[in-house]
Amino acid sequence: MKVTWTLPDTTQITAEVANGTNLMQAAVDNNVPGVIGECGGCLSCATCHIYVEDAWVKKTGAVDDFEDAMLDVAEAERRDTSRLSCQIEATDALDGLHLIVPQP
Numbered sequence: 001m002k003v004t005w006t007l008p009d010t011t012q013i014t015a016e017v018a019n020g021t022n023l024m025q026a027a028v029d030n031n032v033p034g035v036i037g038e039c040g041g042c043l044s045c046a047t048c049h050i051y052v053e054d055a056w057v058k059k060t061g062a063v064d065d066f067e068d069a070m071l072d073v074a075e076a077e078r079r080d081t082s083r084l085s086c087q088i089e090a091t092d093a094l095d096g097l098h099l100i101v102p103q104p
Contacts, residue, residue: 001095005032005050008103017090023099024048024086034101041086043067048085049074053098057081060088060097076102 003026004014015030017023027035027048036047043066052060060083063071071082085099 001090001092001097003090003094003097003099005030005035006098006100007033008101019090019092021090022086023050023088023090023097024084026090027085027099032101034104035085037086039086043070043084043086046070046074046084049076049102050083050085051079051081051100051102052083052088053100054081056094056097059094063087074102075104 001017002014003017004012006012013030013032017026022041024035024037024041028037038047039045067084067087070084071078
């Protein structure tokens with residue numbers, strides 16, 4: 001599947017991501033600035049906070065209670081489209097997904 005990350009300066013990074021890969025790891029593997037993944041995807045740091053483009057929000061699934069709590073401590077402003085990218089897994093259904101990296 002393909003994923004595009006838009007950086008705060010509007011630069012875009014697009015990459016092929018293997019099914020089953022969480023999108024935090026995909027961002028780290030593709031050197032996406034601003035997606036750090038300090039905890040390695042263990043849902044304990046919120047350094048992989050991203051915004052999901054509106055058209056993709058429902059397709060990426062619901063935020064569970066623990067992710068919701070972690071989003072409250074994210075450095076960037078929380079929005080209705082906020083997600084921790086470690087909690088979104090690449091699938092064929094998400095081919096073309098567009099994510100926005102928040103301004104730090």
